[in-house]
Amino acid sequence: MTFFGVYHCQQMELELRNLTKLFGAKSVLREVSLTAHTGYCVGVLGRNGAGKSTLFNLLTNVLLPSSGEIILDGQALGETFPVATKRRMGALVNQAYLVEQLTAEEYLQYVARIYELPEAQARIESLLAHLLEEYESVRCKRLSSFSTGMKQKVAIASCLLHRPELLILDEPFNGLDVFSADSVLSLLNSYRPQALTFVSSHNLAHIERVATHLLVIDDSEVKYWGSMEDFLQGQRAFLGEALLQLIHPNTSTTQDLTWLTTQR
Numbered sequence: 269m270t271f272f273g274v275y276h277c278q279q280m281e282l283e284l285r286n287l288t289k290l291f292g293a294k295s296v297l298r299e300v301s302l303t304a305h306t307g308y309c310v311g312v313l314g315r316n317g318a319g320k321s322t323l324f325n326l327l328t329n330v331l332l333p334s335s336g337e338i339i340l341d342g343q344a345l346g347e348t349f350p351v352a353t354k355r356r357m358g359a360l361v362n363q364a365y366l367v368e369q370l371t372a373e374e375y376l377q378y379v380a381r382i383y384e385l386p387e388a389q390a391r392i393e394s395l396l397a398h399l400l401e402e403y404e405s406v407r408c409k410r411l412s413s414f415s416t417g418m419k420q421k422v423a424i425a426s427c428l429l430h431r432p433e434l435l436i437l438d439e440p441f442n443g444l445d446v447f448s449a450d451s452v453l454s455l456l457n458s459y460r461p462q463a464l465t466f467v468s469s470h471n472l473a474h475i476e477r478v479a480t481h482l483l484v485i486d487d488s489e490v491k492y493w494g495s496m497e498d499f500l501q502g503q504r505a506f507l508g509e510a511l512l513q514l515i516h517p518n519t520s521t522t523q524d525l526t527w528l529t530t531q532r
């Protein structure tokens with residue numbers, strides 16, 4: 269695959285040092301620490317409300333930590349990340365915002381202008397052709413007429429266009445059918461050596477296909493940080509089984525739901 273060509277990539281090191289986030293009195297992330305490098309694809313796992321999106325919002329400077337530091341290549345990033353640092357990042361967090369009056373190509377040309385990419389057209393064409401199998405038939409259509417999954421794929425393309433060194437994707441497979449998820453997974457796998465990637469998903473099969481490392485968050489804390497291989501302990505265990513051994517489902521409240529199925 270040749271979306272990005274072969275180019276010499278710098279090694280990036282990202283360190284999270286005791287990263288903590290409180291919302292009021294509620295602690296959402298407590299003392300998250302890790303060091304990751306270019307070439308890692310970190311799958312971020314945890315139950316609903318575990319703090320995954322909060323972590324991604326901290327990594328992209330959307331939120332400020334209550335305490336702790338984000339250190340990039342040895343430099344602590346302060347309250348406002350330098351523009352040069354932001355240029356090294358590509359992020360899909362929260363709801364992707366697209367300019368819906370534009371076509372997919374026009375939107376990516378607009379993104380290319382923001383990043384001052386002089387020769388982005390070939391990349392735009394190859395990304396769209398790879399991600400949108402129906403691309404020829406929707407080439408002239410505005411994004412407002414795209415389906416949820418099609419918009420998601422354009423948003424993913426927009427994160428990759430400037431070849432970020434730090435790629436942060438919060439639930440990128442949301443809304444994607446099995447074929448689309450497969451094209452995104454193959455894209456991420458081909459891009460992986462050139463970046464440090466963080467990706468969250470509740471689809472463990474997707475994480476298993478793409479992640480080299482895992483960060484499992486539960487009860488505001490890191491329950492596991494390390495390689496996928498170590499997590500699975502060299503066994504042929506499925507990720508889902510191994511995850512359930514680490515974080516147990518909440519079983520404290522068993523509700524009587526017979527009212528749902530009893531006749532009126």
Ligand SMILES: Nc1ncnc2c1ncn2[C@@H]1O[C@H](COP(=O)(O)OP(=O)(O)OP(=O)(O)O)[C@@H](O)[C@H]1O
Nearest residue numbers: 291292296314315316317318319320321322323470
């Ligand atoms: N702006 C906010 N103000 C107050 N509480 C918040 C805010 N954002 C998130 N939270 C709370 O922080 C906790 C973690 O939320 P977060 O969105 O990070 O979880 P998540 O792991 O991404 O969940 P999901 O898997 O459902 O997407 C939740 O309890 C949520 O209610």
